[in-house]
Amino acid sequence: MLQVPFIRDNKDLVIERLAKRNIDAAEDINQVVALDEARRGLQTKLDNALAEGNKLSKEIGGLFKSGDIDKANVLKEKTSQLKVDSKELTEALNNTTSALNELLYKLPNVPNKLVPSGNTEDDNEVVFKEGDIPILDDDALPHWELAKKYDIIDFELGNKITGAGFPVYKGKGAKLQRALITYFLDKNTEAGYTEFQLPHLVNEASGLGTGQLPDKEGQMYHVAADNLYLIPTAEVPGTNIFRDVVVNEIDLPIAITGYTPCFRREAGSYGAHVRGLNRLHQFDKVEIIRVEHPTKSYEALNGMVAHVKTILQELKLPYRILRLCGGDLGFTSALTYDFEVFSTAQDRWLEISSVSNFETFQANRLKLRFKNSEGKNELAHTLNGSSLALPRVLAGILENYQTKDGILVPEVLQPYTGFKIIN
RNA sequence: GGAGAAAUGGCAGAGUGGUCGAAUGCGGCAGUCUUGAAAACUGUUGAGGGUCACACCUCCGGGGGUUCGAAUCCCUCUUUCUCCGCCA
Structure with a gap:
């Protein structure tokens, strides 16, 4: 499987070299780059949501310890929306990742420059x-x-x-x-x-x-x-x-x-x-x-x-x-x-x-x-x-x-x- | 195939719901001492992702669930070990 960072940095070269295999990969490559960007965006959002949740959990733990149950319950409310969000983000991330991988699994290796072009x-x-x-x-x-x-x-x-x-x-x-x-x-x-x-x-x-x-x-x-x-x-x-x-x-x-x-x-x-x-x-x-x-x-x-x-x-x-x-x-x-x-x-x-x-x-x-x-x-x-x-x-x-x-x-x-x- | 037990950092081995990414020992690395080395002592040391660097996220066999919060509770799969059976 090709490396995404390599594709990102060498888009034209990849397309040009894959043409030696008589395939036009331009569309797939563009899609890989787009999906990767989406994937990374979702990953960041998800990480932030999880970080927020972790922080709240720790606070709740502290409040329970000090016996401030009411305040803890207020914070609990807050976490429920966060949970919904991160669940959605996880799902979106998984979908994007598998779409990306499916595409990557289909792409053959990039031929070396020595590889002669030809069909048979x-x-x-x-x-x-x-x-x-x-x-x-x-x-x-x-x-x-x-x-x-x-x-x-x-x-x-x-x-x-x-x-x-x-x-x-x-x-x-x-x-x-x-x-x-x-x-x-x-x-x-x-x-x-x-x-x-x-x-x-x-x-x-x-x-x-x-x-x-x-x-x-x-x-x-x-x-x-x-x-x-x-x-x-x-x-x-x-x-x-x-x-x-x-x-x-x-x-x-x-x-x-x-x-x-x-x-x-x-x-x-x-x-x-x-x-x-x-x-x-x-x-x-x-x-x-x-x-x-x-x-x-x-x-x-x-x-x-x-x-x-x-x-x-x-x-x-x-x-x-x-x-x-x-x-x-x-x-x-x-x-x-x-x-x-x-x-x-x-x-x-x-x-x-x-x-x-x-x-x-x-x-x-x-x-x-x-x-x-x-x-x-x-x-x-x-x-x-x-x-x-x-x-x-x-x-x-x-x-x-x-x-x-x-x-x-x-x-x-x-x-x-x-x-x-x-x- | 039947019965039981277990799976935690490079290794060994604690940890049964909340500052636990995880005690301790060994190993590794750095230093002190030494002509040098060993020993001893002191410090340091899990992995992956992410970032210029931080932050931050993930990981206690795999997957799923309960919970505000899971190494810890539940389900499931896999693997390993012990005993029995079978067997090249």
Whole structure:
């Protein structure tokens, strides 16, 4: 959620930047400013009424003590009108505040100046490209065929047990997946991230905290009996660690990593590109999360990008990095870099990581602050990224490492798998 | 799942209707003493909002109620602990 004081002071900039997302926010922004002014006016009036009431109560207390009941009763009369007033003011204040919040919840984050304008993923800007795209035989197979051929992933079995999008990994497939998870976690902890094991279900407050609720309600699986949501990403439990927290400035930055399964309903996304591992309802992901000082967050974002790069370099996978355009930028993000790995047999790029700086957008909802050098509480910046999303990395490995004799295991993973080839 | 108890400042722990935002201890901070440190002693120290700074408002697990006035009384929810049952 955007900060009202920031909107107040930078009205034109906010409107101009939000235009990168192809939205005309002028009306909403003006309304935010107006509602905020009304809110503050009501708050002052209410505070004054309450102060008056407090004063009278104290006087009445004193009069009762000294036995001056008549005078006390006169003052009591006076308080009744005050009570009516403050009740009305409270109601008006609540109405104004919720109207303001409703509006604020609807407004996405203000894009960073680097964000290119554009509508669709075609307008994303390729900022980096690395790795050779292997030249495969004519009879090279897409990963879902390979999965069947070597009996390492069973899509139909998942279908039977649960439904489409819940594959079953078997034998060397399961082992390779586990090897990747461990490898990613090791890389992350080596880079200074502390490993966490987090809950896979979250409550409503956590969903609100990271911005999945209220706007993306339909994308999460909901456990109605207990009003809990299955996490769509470790970002939700991971970032909510810091909900309602004031950290010390010297404790920044905070860097954590965690492996979790992720559950996404993916309502409405059917079509040509959802085969095999490309789009699942349940998948595994290792996430990195940072809490940063506002002056350091973009440096940190670059650091996260560099970190993910080293992993892909070690895996020797061809990949590219995109700077997301305004139209493709997530609701809560100010700047996002997507990593895509080239899926040779499908002849297309697959998104395997998304690294974002949310600046204070999440921190504002979360009330995640740090005590600055002046002793004042200030909102921290939050960032997160995938390192990495498993299924598509797996798809990339299977397709790019296929040979006539089988699928080779990338060298860095061999200590983790204990085998060099899947055949 | 059943029965009972509890939730107060960084922590421990008083406080059952009126100068209580809250005793006391520990911790923190500052000082005295000391070559330095420790100990001892003295002072200081809850949080959030608001203000240039004050004023002022809010907060004793969450929400609601009674009252001129609630940490204190009532309702409700949540969480924790103890005992019993079940159990990976």
